[in-house]
Amino acid sequence: MKRLAFAACSALLLTACQDLGQVDNGTDALDLPDVADGTISEETMKRVTERLSSDEFEGRAPGTAGEEKTVAYLIEEFEKAGLTPGNNGSWVQDVPLVEITGRDYAPLTISGGKDGDMQLAYSTDWVGVTYREDAETTLENSELVFVGYGVNAPEKGWNDYDGVDMTGKTAVILVNDPDYGTETLEGPFNGKAMTYYGRWTYKYEEAARQGAAGAIIIHDTEPASYGWNVVESSWSGPQAYASRGDNPPPMTQVNGWVQKEKAREILAAAGQDLDELMAAARKKDFAAVPLGLTASTSFSNDIRTFASQNVIGILPGSERADEYVMHTAHWDHLGRCTPAPDGDDICNGAVDNATGTAALVALAEAHAKAGPAKRSLVFLAVTAEESGLLGADYYAANPVFPLNRTVGGINMDAFLMAGTAKDVTVVGPGKSQLDLFLDKALMNDDRVTTPNPNPEAGYYYRSDHFAFAKRGVPMLYLDGGEDLVEGGAEAGAAVAADYRENRYHGPKDEYDPNWDWSGVMSDLALFYRIGRMLADSTSWPNWNEGDEFKGTRDEDCATEGAGCAPA
Numbered sequence: 001m002k003r004l005a006f007a008a009c010s011a012l013l014l015t016a017c018q019d020l021g022q023v024d025n026g027t028d029a030l031d032l033p034d035v036a037d038g039t040i041s042e043e044t045m046k047r048v049t050e051r052l053s054s055d056e057f058e059g060r061a062p063g064t065a066g067e068e069k070t071v072a073y074l075i076e077e078f079e080k081a082g083l084t085p086g087n088n089g090s091w092v093q094d095v096p097l098v099e100i101t102g103r104d105y106a107p108l109t110i111s112g113g114k115d116g117d118m119q120l121a122y123s124t125d126w127v128g129v130t131y132r133e134d135a136e137t138t139l140e141n142s143e144l145v146f147v148g149y150g151v152n153a154p155e156k157g158w159n160d161y162d163g164v165d166m167t168g169k170t171a172v173i174l175v176n177d178p179d180y181g182t183e184t185l186e187g188p189f190n191g192k193a194m195t196y197y198g199r200w201t202y203k204y205e206e207a208a209r210q211g212a213a214g215a216i217i218i219h220d221t222e223p224a225s226y227g228w229n230v231v232e233s234s235w236s237g238p239q240a241y242a243s244r245g246d247n248p249p250p251m252t253q254v255n256g257w258v259q260k261e262k263a264r265e266i267l268a269a270a271g272q273d274l275d276e277l278m279a280a281a282r283k284k285d286f287a288a289v290p291l292g293l294t295a296s297t298s299f300s301n302d303i304r305t306f307a308s309q310n311v312i313g314i315l316p317g318s319e320r321a322d323e324y325v326m327h328t329a330h331w332d333h334l335g336r337c338t339p340a341p342d343g344d345d346i347c348n349g350a351v352d353n354a355t356g357t358a359a360l361v362a363l364a365e366a367h368a369k370a371g372p373a374k375r376s377l378v379f380l381a382v383t384a385e386e387s388g389l390l391g392a393d394y395y396a397a398n399p400v401f402p403l404n405r406t407v408g409g410i411n412m413d414a415f416l417m418a419g420t421a422k423d424v425t426v427v428g429p430g431k432s433q434l435d436l437f438l439d440k441a442l443m444n445d446d447r448v449t450t451p452n453p454n455p456e457a458g459y460y461y462r463s464d465h466f467a468f469a470k471r472g473v474p475m476l477y478l479d480g481g482e483d484l485v486e487g488g489a490e491a492g493a494a495v496a497a498d499y500r501e502n503r504y505h506g507p508k509d510e511y512d513p514n515w516d517w518s519g520v521m522s523d524l525a526l527f528y529r530i531g532r533m534l535a536d537s538t539s540w541p542n543w544n545e546g547d548e549f550k551g552t553r554d555e556d557c558a559t560e561g562a563g564c565a566p567a
Helices: 042-052 065-081 200-209 228-234 260-269 274-281 350-370 390-397 434-442 465-469 488-502 518-536 550-557
Strands: 017-019 022-024 029-031 092-103 108-111 118-120 126-129 136-146 170-174 214-218 239-242 254-258 289-315 320-330 375-382 406-411 423-426 475-480
Touching: 042 065, 042 350, 042 518, 065 289, 065 350, 092 126, 092 390, 118 260, 170 200, 200 214, 239 390, 254 260, 260 274, 260 289, 289 350, 289 390, 320 350, 320 390, 320 465, 320 518, 350 375, 350 518, 375 390, 375 518, 390 465, 406 465, 406 518, 423 434, 434 475, 434 518, 465 475, 475 518
Parallel strands: 136 170, 170 214, 214 254, 320 375, 320 406, 406 475
Antiparallel strands: 017 022, 022 029, 092 239, 092 289, 108 118, 108 289, 126 254, 136 289, 289 375, 423 475
16 A cells, blocks of 8 residues: 655755765765666556556456456557566566455444444444455454554564463554654654554554454554545455465454444443543553453455466666666556445556556666666566555565565656656655665756655555565655645645545546646656666665664675675
8 A cells, every 4th residue: 555645755865976976875885877868758658557547457456357458468568668578588477366355244243331232334334354265254252452553572672462362352453553643753663653563464463473363453544544435445345365375374363444433432332441542552561451342243255266467577788687676566456346426336546556557668668768778677567566565575575586686676656646846755765775876866857855744654664665675675665746836735735635535546546638747757757767877887775774674685685696795
């Protein structure tokens, strides 16, 4: 899941240039070559975006006829752009997936309260899925325990599960992490900035490790950074997961979300106050609270195993063809989803992410026209991002091109049509030396970087670059700025809010022939320069000192055959 609003970043960790080709960031001088601008086709962007987001592709859900059409079309466009097959002569990499579709949901029944049973209606009050490949799912009289933010972080001396046996019980969990809401970036969990402990993926994984039968997150729009409509559409209908093989990790029976006001009612039935518990959960000495209530529900599951596909194209390098620069975007969307009032039930995903996929084609086309770079340029369209970054994670776990010979890259996800901006957004600034390549590329633009107004959203962990980053490969995730040339920051915020509230993950994210592409084309010009610089450079950018991923990169670069091995 990607950024839902324009958000720019804190100042990049930039230092003065020694000259235009060498920048010293306090460690090693980096080779930042001068590159010519590319010729990027706006017509290609429009054509590919419109086609991929048409009803013909049925919302591009993995494992559907829409996927078959999407993959065939991308192969056609990659070949037309000048790429060659990127997977040992094949255009695709198979990604084994399991699709589980829940149906016939019983209400979520909460028992044991002073006023009798509460029944929460599926979709409007709560949503839930199972990760288990079971035809029937039953949660029966599972004791509810409020576990705060559901964090177990030994390195921080923090354990919300300390002293409680969760076996067979259901964890009730707050969204985000304990120091959400602070005004600074200082604190055990990076203050206002979300860490991975704040992500729903972590919370379900940790509840399962604790032996819980269920995990229910309390939805709250501000700390979640998206509304209930996004939860409802994303967590209903078919859910795809990576095949877990013969020795799967621990899994709960039910993972889900509950509306905040319904959670308030549940806690009141237990004699507890939600606001008081939220305040208590922010403190290190918080202790989990058994609620004296039980939860029950049941539903059936239709299970299908299938292989989705990543699409991979390459422009081989002229001098160091065994060193690779990645460009990533996800081709998938939600398929058919909760209908709009007019009955339209196809989530076309025009902005999210037909635009990013089209950018792969347009950038490949531009690089091919410019001739080979010194390193190889890889263009990777991944599947199942909307299901949890599954295609990107599968590639990064099973790389076609070794990660220790992958220099770094750029991820592209959801270009909003807001017009030209005075600034540029970097999701996760100050993390790696790729910031210096961005700084050099920005010398050709009249744009700046600006502080990130909502680091609490944790966007760095919510798109495909994260699958590479957590395995040590430096990746930039760039987005359009918020300070528009026409209308300033207020206009930028209005565009973002309109998309988030009316189109994001809904049937009305559709192609509009009246879109203003000027800002997108400006961003693509920047991406082209960065990609070309990385491909012509002799340097291997690393994570900055103290970054959570630097140790992984250093270890990988110490292995035999690593291109990124220290000189």
